[in-house]
Amino acid sequence: MIKDKNHCNLLYNHCNHMVFQDNLTLTKITMKIRFVKMQSGGNDFVLIDNRKSLIRDRAKLARKLCLRKFSIGADGFLLLENSKTADFRMRIYNSDGSEAEMCGNGIRCLIKFIYSEKLAAQKEISIETKDAIYYGKYKKELISVRMREPKKVNLNLNLKIKEKKEKVFLINVGVPHTIVFVKNLKKIDVKSLGSLIRYHQQFSPAGTNVDFVRVVNRHALKIRIYERGVEDETFSCGTGATAAAIISYKLGRVKSPVKVFPIFGKPLKIHFDPGLKEIYLEGEAIKVYEGECLLSR
Structure with missing residues (x-):
């Protein structure tokens, strides 16, 4: 049931169908996982907190969740993960399942999620990506990330x-x-x-x-x-x-x-x-809604 226009506590039937395409028995469904749909300027993402490493086949799940009209639908799939070299780690997958080195809008959506969930209290946080470590801030609804030298x-x-x-x-x-x-x-x-x-x-x-x-x-x-x-x-x-x-x-x-x-x-x-030497990308990042998906291990 939808609670309000910004926050949905919704179990997606199309996610169930998506799982059933590969796994036809209910015994295969072993995990209910929360996702958040976010966007910046219409560049949209499905974001999942994967710090407990529940998701292993990231590319396959990216293709399923990002498929428009048949699933949640998005340009990309973001995973928040633990890092040994930074405060957090971001994995970003395109809708075709390929992993990207970096995503400017994606990392700002991730930063917004981190602060909104109160996962960090410091003014600036570091995010490890496949490309490099980036630093981001959240101030007055604007998320700024320091880009590396071109x-x-x-x-x-x-x-x-x-x-x-x-x-x-x-x-x-x-x-x-x-x-x-x-x-x-x-x-x-x-x-x-x-x-x-x-x-x-x-x-x-x-x-x-x-x-x-x-x-x-x-x-x-x-x-x-x-x-x-x-x-x-x-x-x-x-x-x-x-x-x-x-x-x-x-x-x-x-x-x-x-x-x-x-x-x-x-x-x-x-x-x-x-x-x-110092390049900053700044703009808004919006939480559109959140929900739950049933996933198979």
Whole structure:
């Protein structure tokens, strides 16, 4: 039964069906587990506290829980876990089951969850990811995470796409991003062109995320994102917003702070120093609802 519009105490029948597809007997159902649905700018996640290591096959569960229309549905699957080198550990899986090195919106949703659940009292917490250790703060409903210095920056690359040369810019801000500047975001076929760039032999075998960017003014960008692992356009992307801001700064088109407006979701703010030694990604993270799923061991 739904308690209120923000918090649901709800057992999802579609989760039961999802388990039954592989396990046809009730004796296989051995665990009821709580999940929280969270989003930032429309970039949505299923989050589970896995500090007791109850979930082992993370990739398989990611594919099931993130499947839209047949399950909870999300862009990604977040797991809060214990860490030996930081306060907490984040595992992030895309909806196709692939594990990502880092996720800017995902880590901010995780930080919001940690503080909301009173799992930490200090002003700043450290989060271990597959990429590096990140540091985050929660203040006045805004979650800020310090990003690491960018790597593998390339400001001079031309890709051959459908017999045409496309000028692109490369950067890794925890995950790889390819930036394409455009004049009209609404006319871009993000899924089609994004897929061609994402799977281009230049980026094989790992692939790349693709960000289509328009400069609005010295402190604002608009962006549309094709996310690797989701294999489609997403409403928002924290690392994509960071990548777009840093590349635009390196090209002399913007200066800090930069607001990055996705075509659908809410803006993110990027702060950075002139030497790019300190880069901060800031924005809201929202708990949409919570519920329970039945899982098999």
